[in-house]
Amino acid sequence: MADPPARPVKGRRSKVEGGSARAADRGLHATPPGPLGGSHARPDASAKVAGLTRYVGDLALPGMLHAALATSRVASARIRSLDTRAALAVPDVVAVLTAADVPGQNSIGAVFGDQPLLVTDRVRMVGDRLALVAARTPEAAWIAARAVRADLEAIPGVHDPVAALDEGSPTVHDGGNLFRTLRVVKGKIDSRRSKATVIVEAEYHVGGQDHAYLEPQGCLAIPEGRDRLTIVASCQCPFYIQHAVAKVLGLPLAAVRVEQAPTGGGFGGKEDYPSEPAACAALLAWHTGRPVRLLFHRELDLQVTTKRHAMVVRHRWGADAKGKLQFAEVETFMDAGAYAGLSTVVAERANVSCIGPYAVPAVDVKTHVVYTNNLFGGAYRGFGAPQVTWAAEATIDKLARELGLDPLEMRRRNALDGMARTLCTGQKLVGPVLAREVLESATRMADWDAFRASRPQGSDRLRYGMGISLVLYGCNLHWGGQQLDRSSAVVILQPDGSVIVRVGLTDMGQGNLTAAQTIAAQALGVAPAAVQVWQPDTTTVGDSGPTVASRGSQMSGMAILDAVARLRTRLDPVAAELLGCAAEEVELGGGFATVRGQADRRVTVATVAAEMASRRLECIATGWYRTTPREFDSETGQGDPYEFYAMACHVARVAVDPELGLVTVEEVSAAHDVGRTIHRQALEGQIQGGIVQAMGWGVTEALHLRDGVLVNPNFTDYIIPTAADAPNINIAVLESDGPGGPYGAKGIGEPAFIPTAAAIRNAVCDALGLEIDTLPLTPPTVVAALGDRHPLAWVLEKSR
Amino acid sequence: MAERVSVTFTLNGERRTFTVAAGRRLLDLLRDDAGLSGTKEGCGAGECGACTVLLDGRPVTSCLVLAASVEGRSVVTVEGLGGASGALHPFQRALVEKGGVQCGFCTPGVAVTGAAILAQGISEPGERARLLSGNLCRCTGYSKIFEALEAAREGSNG
Numbered sequence: 014m015a016d017p018p019a020r021p022v023k024g025r026r027s028k029v030e031g032g033s034a035r036a037a038d039r040g041l042h043a044t045p046p047g048p049l050g051g052s053h054a055r056p057d058a059s060a061k062v063a064g065l066t067r068y069v070g071d072l073a074l075p076g077m078l079h080a081a082l083a084t085s086r087v088a089s090a091r092i093r094s095l096d097t098r099a100a101l102a103v104p105d106v107v108a109v110l111t112a113a114d115v116p117g118q119n120s121i122g123a124v125f126g127d128q129p130l131l132v133t134d135r136v137r138m139v140g141d142r143l144a145l146v147a148a149r150t151p152e153a154a155w156i157a158a159r160a161v162r163a164d165l166e167a168i169p170g171v172h173d174p175v176a177a178l179d180e181g182s183p184t185v186h187d188g189g190n191l192f193r194t195l196r197v198v199k200g201k202i203d204s205r206r207s208k209a210t211v212i213v214e215a216e217y218h219v220g221g222q223d224h225a226y227l228e229p230q231g232c233l234a235i236p237e238g239r240d241r242l243t244i245v246a247s248c249q250c251p252f253y254i255q256h257a258v259a260k261v262l263g264l265p266l267a268a269v270r271v272e273q274a275p276t277g278g279g280f281g282g283k284e285d286y287p288s289e290p291a292a293c294a295a296l297l298a299w300h301t302g303r304p305v306r307l308l309f310h311r312e313l314d315l316q317v318t319t320k321r322h323a324m325v326v327r328h329r330w331g332a333d334a335k336g337k338l339q340f341a342e343v344e345t346f347m348d349a350g351a352y353a354g355l356s357t358v359v360a361e362r363a364n365v366s367c368i369g370p371y372a373v374p375a376v377d378v379k380t381h382v383v384y385t386n387n388l389f390g391g392a393y394r395g396f397g398a399p400q401v402t403w404a405a406e407a408t409i410d411k412l413a414r415e416l417g418l419d420p421l422e423m424r425r426r427n428a429l430d431g432m433a434r435t436l437c438t439g440q441k442l443v444g445p446v447l448a449r450e451v452l453e454s455a456t457r458m459a460d461w462d463a464f465r466a467s468r469p470q471g472s473d474r475l476r477y478g479m480g481i482s483l484v485l486y487g488c489n490l491h492w493g494g495q496q497l498d499r500s501s502a503v504v505i506l507q508p509d510g511s512v513i514v515r516v517g518l519t520d521m522g523q524g525n526l527t528a529a530q531t532i533a534a535q536a537l538g539v540a541p542a543a544v545q546v547w548q549p550d551t552t553t554v555g556d557s558g559p560t561v562a563s564r565g566s567q568m569s570g571m572a573i574l575d576a577v578a579r580l581r582t583r584l585d586p587v588a589a590e591l592l593g594c595a596a597e598e599v600e601l602g603g604g605f606a607t608v609r610g611q612a613d614r615r616v617t618v619a620t621v622a623a624e625m626a627s628r629r630l631e632c633i634a635t636g637w638y639r640t641t642p643r644e645f646d647s648e649t650g651q652g653d654p655y656e657f658y659a660m661a662c663h664v665a666r667v668a669v670d671p672e673l674g675l676v677t678v679e680e681v682s683a684a685h686d687v688g689r690t691i692h693r694q695a696l697e698g699q700i701q702g703g704i705v706q707a708m709g710w711g712v713t714e715a716l717h718l719r720d721g722v723l724v725n726p727n728f729t730d731y732i733i734p735t736a737a738d739a740p741n742i743n744i745a746v747l748e749s750d751g752p753g754g755p756y757g758a759k760g761i762g763e764p765a766f767i768p769t770a771a772a773i774r775n776a777v778c779d780a781l782g783l784e785i786d787t788l789p790l791t792p793p794t795v796v797a798a799l800g801d802r803h804p805l806a807w808v809l810e811k812s813r
Numbered sequence: 814m815a816e817r818v819s820v821t822f823t824l825n826g827e828r829r830t831f832t833v834a835a836g837r838r839l840l841d842l843l844r845d846d847a848g849l850s851g852t853k854e855g856c857g858a859g860e861c862g863a864c865t866v867l868l869d870g871r872p873v874t875s876c877l878v879l880a881a882s883v884e885g886r887s888v889v890t891v892e893g894l895g896g897a898s899g900a901l902h903p904f905q906r907a908l909v910e911k912g913g914v915q916c917g918f919c920t921p922g923v924a925v926t927g928a929a930i931l932a933q934g935i936s937e938p939g940e941r942a943r944l945l946s947g948n949l950c951r952c953t954g955y956s957k958i959f960e961a962l963e964a965a966r967e968g969s970n971g
């Protein structure tokens with residue numbers, strides 16, 4: 014078991030514990046000195062602070078046209094006719110295209126073929142594309158887009174994922190609204206129910222979320238002659254765009270080159286969605302023969318892009334008198350919206366994550382993917398896990414309250430560990446299981462016991478509470494996505510000793526360039542500054558799948574390590590010759606090739622590179638990595654959905670104003686099982702950013718949908734956290750040797766997000782002494798939950 | 814077509830004249846006419862702060878400022894924060910050093926607001942947070958931006 018980490022220093026803003034000293038205590042494998050685990054300046058930072066980074070909106074080409082979209086403003090209708098004449102008559106308009114102009118397949122779905130690029134007969138959600146416009150100015154393009162006349166006949170829609178399953182409900186597609194049901198079935202619920210002394214039943218209503226990346230969607234399509242084209246896009250997944258555009262234009266994959274532009278935030282919103290604007294711009298570029306740039310404005314971006322799935326989660330969970338969980342029944346209704354998109358893939362993660370890191374002998378999970386006429390759900394940081402975690406952690410607290418147990422103690426009694434290491438899917442965890450360690454670490458940083466012993470009373474009307482959330486995160490892609498789970502890297506050693514690295518995974522701000530640079534520098538024994546990692550381009554590296562599921566660093570890193578190993582089959586013999594030793598004795602580190610054990614016998618890596626160049630040796634190497642194949646039964650949800658797992662625990666401290674229903678998150682203490690730190694500062698940045706984004710989801714970010722229309726599509730009414738809302742954040746990083754990626758690292762992007770909102774919910778309920786089962790915890794939700802206990806209930810009562 | 818007006822002002826220390834449509838936003842003048850694309854558009858509605866520039870030393874959202882209204886005034890963009898030499902402002906350097914940059918799209922606006930906070934000598938954390946609250950950042954959770962502000966202040970004091 015880990016030594017207790019040092020106590021964090023308290024104070025304003027982040028305090029951080031853990032690090033190399035503790036890593037040594039834990040007996041981690043030694044790595045040679047290098048940048049690994051340090052905090053050298055991110056390679057992209059100095060251009061970004063100077064305003065020199067060129068995002069898509071900063072790129073323009075001679076003759077470039079501007080694109081706009083004519084989209085439906087209603088959610089459900091039959092299209093009687095479309096009239097584009099008025100749009101074409103707008104001055105400076107060059108082209109107005111409809112479905113009839115698609116040369117390839119008019120189909121854009123990421124997994125299934127249920128979504129047209131341009132609709133023809135039926136509108137199924139707000140934002141469905143009726144026509145595309147290209148014009149000489151952006152103003153003309155958007156004016157023309159609004160001038161597209163659609164004769165629509167409204168038909169009843171359905172906007173609730175539970176009601177959508179009722180007999181007689183309007184159907185979104187032929188074949189009914191229930192698109193899929195996924196299961197996890199383990200043990201015998203009936204025999205376990207008799208052992209339970211407390212049973213909690215609940216129905217949780219968990220809202221969606223907009224990604225609110227600061228840079229809206231954007232792309233630039235450039236025809237390259239008549240038979241191929243280049244796309245430059247703000248995106249997470251250039252290979253998705255390559256496939257989508259090739260399909261729509263009817264081109265071979267090799268004729269579509271996609272370059273990732275520096276990307277102003279993604280969080281999943283630039284995984285699947287950017288294929289749609291890219292296909293639109295590509296189609297317009299194809300028809301006009303001119304470069305076409307499509308930039309979303311904020312309102313459109315909020316109104317039509319994918320969202321985190323809203324879910325209704327029903328629970329029946331039971332525990333015995335000692336607090337040991339006996340059974341868990343979960344039925345989840347995921348609002349997929351009007352098209353399947355990635356919903357079944359999101360459902361796969363939600364399905365196997367809904368029990369959390371707890372040992373439960375009998376489990377029965379149903380996860381329904383349901384069509385509605387709402388905005389469609391897509392990838393969003395956490396990928397279905399945050400919603401089901403919010404429900405699970407609420408139920409754990411409810412069980413604890415019924416049993417009179419401290420919520421910390423309740424989790425101690427049920428968390429997986431070195432003895433109980435079997436998940437609800439029957440998978441046996443390999444290596445250190447750090448659920449208890451993260452639980453103890455986070456609660457210690459938060460002063461859990463002291464807080465509960467003497468809860469601040471405050472002379473004011475505020476009430477204070479503290480809540481825990483403990484999660485298990487399956488790293489990388491689910492079994493269902495295994496065919497995508499490979500990665501590519503190219504490493505080119507230059508004659509001056511500098512290094513070019515290309516990987517197939519993207520940096521959308523999370524730090525993949527930094528991680529790839531660190532890993533390449535570590536492996537080649539050079540300074541990070543000697544390594545230049547360039548943004549991915551589908552013509553320079555192999556398809557590496559999407560940059561999602563916290564897999565960027567892991568998959569980039571493993572492919573880089575493979576490339577470096579191959580490069581060294583040529584580098585080491587040359588170094589050995591220069592050093593007068595055997596190739597097996599060559600070590601790289603600190604900018605030098607040395608003879609193992611004899612640090613004074615050394616030449617610079619640059620000297621070796623120059624020698625390789627002068628001998629005309631191959632200085633380029635490719636690397637490839639595949640994850641380990643796994644078995645999983647999708648009927649029963651039994652098997653190994655993920656390769657390995659990371660644990661995380663967040664503890665939130667809140668102050669609630671019961672009169673206004675206003676929740677202030679004062680502090681979040683986060684403990685993470687990271688395997689190995691690659692770049693310390695980037696790791697902390699992911700945790701801090703994840704917590705604040707999740708706080709927004711949990712507290713303020715309500716998507717107000719009326720008949721499928723988002724009625725708050727702006728940052729005044731859709732409220733994301735500001736600097737003034739940011740809580741203090743304490744961080745503990747737990748390193749360990751176990752299954753992981755490069756040097757043992759596990760992903761952090763999603764585990765940083767998943768626990769926070771549940772911890773906040775539990776803290777608010779602790780503060781108020783009631784249960785709230787609706788997310789987000791906006792003032793109206795909190796006031797409604799208080800009911801008769803609202804301080805002004807007597808007034809409200811009288812005024813009724 | 815739209816009426817065009819001439820506007821002369823100091824841009825990053827240099828006197829410049831532009832002829833623009835009367836309704837043109839300062840943001841568009843900066844990005845498209847002056848070629849200074851460091852200033853970003855995140856919302857076009859005064860909500861996100863990505864377009865923040867200094868107007869006579871005060872941070873403003875340039876998406877809500879008419880270009881014609883800056884006649885005779887001084888505008889500093891992220892490109893000009895470090896002065897004529899093209900060097901980085903201490904706060905820009907601190908953002909790099911402390912990791913206050915992730916996707917970078919909010920960063921130009923954050924850099925401009927932070928520079929104004931430092932120039933005003935505001936050090937009370939709550940006050941700083943309120944001033945920075947006009948600059949939305951979806952990536953960093955703000956922690957490292959605050960660290961960078963503190964580091965730049967200490968750097969300039971020492």
Ligand code: FES
Binds near residue numbers: 853855862874
């Ligand atoms: S673009 Fe001006 S405030 Fe957002």
Ligand code: FES
Binds near residue numbers: 277915
């Ligand atoms: S760094 Fe991405 S929005 Fe601030």
